[in-house]
Amino acid sequence: MSLIRYQAPSGFAWPTLGRLSNLRDELDSLFELPFLSNFANQTQLFSGWTPALDLYQSNDNVIAVVELPGMRKEDIEISLHEGMLTVSGERKHETGENGKAERSERYVGKFRRSIALPTRVDASKVNATYKDGILTVTLPKAEEAKPKKIQVNVA
């Protein structure tokens, strides 16, 4: 009878063990694991879906870019209230009648995302477009919030 040392099964497959030069990279990539990198987004466990939102500012506009894949245009709602931009909506369940969901990571249901705008905007001129699952909301700045050049007059 031969004795073989017990090897504890490792919790995860150690990637590319042979390539030591990449060891550091692999370790780095571990920190990109879903439960670590998305930790901030894990609030969705409690409050549903929080779509990623980017905010840009130019001289004339404030632009919000929101990732909303797989929505219907009609199901997206944008509102503006006291300097807060709110994007909300609902993603409908698309399963066929006979289909049974086998494994789903996609969020289905209502969502709501708000962000405070850095300046005052003209609510009557807000424009929104939806393309490739990305919503772009352009909010023109209110006249008083735009940067102005002041002419110096020579007396």
Next chain:
Amino acid sequence: MNTTVRENRNGEGVQREQFVAPVSSVIEDANDYTLQVEMPGVNKEGLEISVDNNELTILGRRSLPTVEGTLVHRESRSDNFRRTFELDPSIDTGKITAKIEHGVVTLVLPKAEQVKPRKITVA
């Protein structure tokens, strides 16, 4: 894994590209599997789908809207999407169809004829 790193070591230059694994869902019914993968910012031109042996790889390159102005707040990631799925042997790989709509890729993976449920009539 959320991020996969693909490396091409040719000579001295090391090129690396980082990918994000997109969120997906699989629905099975009698005739096929429907695979949906979320890739916001990817359109038809940026999509690459390949089947190698029993592995299906979906690669989505983002073409993000160009926004004039300076970024003041960021939550999105600019990495491209890549994810590999292992296919069940019952899938007829020659008949896979794909479409992309509003940043969601939908693939229909039909089951091979011999594994579909069928009724046998008694003579």
